[in-house]
Amino acid sequence: MFTGLVEEIGILDSITRQGEAMVLGIKASAIMDDIHIGDSIAVNGVCLTATKVGADGFAVDVTPQTYRHSNLALLKAGSRLNLERAMKADGRFGGHLVQGHADMTGTVLGIAKEQNAVLIDIMPDRPDMAKYIIPQGSVTVDGISLTVAEADAKSFRVSIIPHTLAETGLSGIRAGSVVNIECDIIGKYVQALLGSQTSRGAARSQGIRMETLAENGFV
Incomplete structure (x- = not known):
């Protein structure tokens, strides 16, 4: 971790x-x-x-x-x-839970300055993963814990402070650069759990039909 x-x-x-x-x-x-x-x-x-x-x-x-x-x-x-x-058990947790399992790559669409910040727009190569990237949520870009500033169905934006830019490889990326993206693990597990419950509920509802009830003597 x-x-x-x-x-x-x-x-x-x-x-x-x-x-x-x-x-x-x-x-x-x-x-x-x-x-x-x-x-x-x-x-x-x-x-x-x-x-x-x-x-x-x-x-x-x-x-x-x-x-x-x-x-x-x-x-x-x-x-x-x-x-x-890897994080030590007694270490300070300064970022967020990162597994080191890249979900996908993304392409840098553009880079712009906003006063003391640098804005980086990234387009993930898997649109189906967009639901895990939400504004003010966490995302990992090339191993860096970042906060999502904006997001839509096609791309997301992160805002980088000067320290992060200077101390990481982000200082060398350009429009067209390919980066690794790992979505927030908590969001993925919540989605998987809810999806599993929905699937089981759907299966149960599909199994309870008038014909089934009649066959088993309920009607």
């Missing part, structure tokens, strides 16, 4: 590709004092497992599933990566 508070911007040092599988070598410094083989690390918001750990970096495997559903496939040597270690 993560919080969406980026600890460090890492640099992609190496990429080994085999079809849709990849091994990424990532240079980092600030987070290396407490990384071990097998640890979970969010890389651009995608939960990956450290398979090698050195003094100045670590390596992670990217599976075909992750390759197809994130922007990691677009990475090149030298790419800047948002990094966050």
